[in-house]
Amino acid sequence: MEVLFVSHKYPPAVGGMEKQSLELVSGMKKHATVHTIVYTGGESRLRFFLSLEKKITETCRKHPGISVIHFNDGLIAAVCLRHKGYAHLLRAVTVHGLDVVFPSTIYQKYILPAFNRFDLIVAVSRATANACIERGINAQKVIVINNGVDTALAETSPSNDFHHFFNKKYGIDLRGKIVLTTLGRPVQRKGFSWFIKEVVPGLKGDFVFLMIGPFHKKRSLSDRLFHCLPQKIRAKAALFLGYPTDENTIRNMLLQDGHDPKVMHLGKLPFDDIERILHAANAFVMPNIRVEGDMEGFGLVCLEAALCGTTVFASEIDGITDAIQHHKNGILLPSKNAAAWVSALNDLIQNPSTYAAQAQDAKTYTLENFGWDKMADAYWKHFKMLRK
Structure with missing residues (x-):
């Protein structure tokens, strides 16, 4: 053929x-x-x-x-x-x-x-x-x-000097902290700003939430011009172009007085660094929300996190439910249910060793099915x- x-x-x-x-x-x-x-x-x-x-x-x-x-x-x-x-x-x-x-x-x-x-x-x-x-x-x-998914990720190992490397390169000391992370473009369906506003304030313990992906720390002129377009045209153009519709909201949250210093956006990183972070993180979160006219077709990054031994917490919507099977290679939670997300993540923060012990099973399931x-x-x- x-x-x-x-x-x-x-x-x-x-x-x-x-x-x-x-x-x-x-x-x-x-x-x-x-x-x-x-x-x-x-x-x-x-x-x-x-x-x-x-x-x-x-x-x-x-x-x-x-x-x-x-x-x-x-x-x-x-x-x-x-x-x-x-x-x-x-x-x-x-x-x-x-x-x-x-x-x-x-x-x-x-x-x-x-x-x-x-x-x-x-x-x-x-x-x-x-x-x-x-x-x-x-x-x-x-x-x-x-x-x-690239199954070779399952063959990689955590970096022995990760905390030293991360502190030296990014100026953040993660020793002794529970690390939550997420990855992706700041589009509305990813639910990043919702998570920061509704879930993070309810989390207890010594944790840090690291966000990774394309991100402008200052609002650009092109973004100002883009928002001059009529709303209906702007909404369709944003979907078509994959425009970072949640970026301004996230930026304002990170800059406002009283912002939780446990939430940090690292911007776009080399894949080697992302891999190191996924190996070191206790949890990967994908808190997607429903957005009219948009959807998450799959959940590739969830599979990558699972292969790195990170416990995945993801919204039970759209194509994510094809990538993550509840309690097999991750935990599915109801979208926009802040109480459920807070409860699940607080349990991880309080019992990290329990979840770490289950990581191998999640990795094995992902390897066998994807x-x-x-x-x-x-x-x-x-x-x-x-x-x-």
Whole structure:
């Protein structure tokens, strides 16, 4: 079999979708002859999209053995819906979450229903699959293949000199403290500002909450200009662009008088440092909340934390429930239920050794059920079924 992968989310850009796209292409090479048309930043993104039809037809002409074409997210699939010249190919698309629920009347009424033209629609979680079916996508065409995770993380070990390293590099002494951490862009669905406001004040004991991810410590001019846009336009643009809609709220919380000094934002860090922190942390929190027109398609970072031996506490919503199974590789808590979150985390703060002893079981469960190889094998299985 020869397969053509088309993606505008690909390294050297960094992100969950870029990682998934790379691992899918790499993993499929052990099963099939792989061809790619991917955006790597060498041209403008607009030019890449405008030239896609020509690139695809030329690739198919050059490699007539191609029988399946795969689009790696709903946006690029939508752009290619009206293409001509390769109708003979079986067509598959992976949808991640926002590319299903994006709150645009035109998109929901005219574009998304046209996805029924595809032969296979791969959802990264049950929540994403259900969102597709609720919007009129043929359930017979929708399957769920969870994203993988880099299982090599399970083979790494905690750093013996972590506290010295962290204090020297970041000026924070973590010795004797319970470390809670989180990771991600400050978008509203992540629930970071809610957690700081509603949960942190109820936590007892000697703990510190470390936030990691892109973050501007001062408000930028571009953000001021962005907020001059009409609210309806700004809301849709923020979702489409992944704009940090929670950043200003978090910044104001960290700067206000009376701010809890136990909450710190470290900004964007090298992955080696993130890995060290995950190994040293007592808990990783993912306190997502529901946001109209947005959703968490999966919970890859939860799996990474579990493989590093960190106890995961996550909201029981969206695609997170595909990544975390309650009391198997993490603890699921009701979203926006501050009392439940406070109770669970206070129990960890008071009994850290109990949770640390359970970390190996969580790591083992994650290894047995997730992996990039498992993901690629599942795609291969369904691509083969398409050809029957």
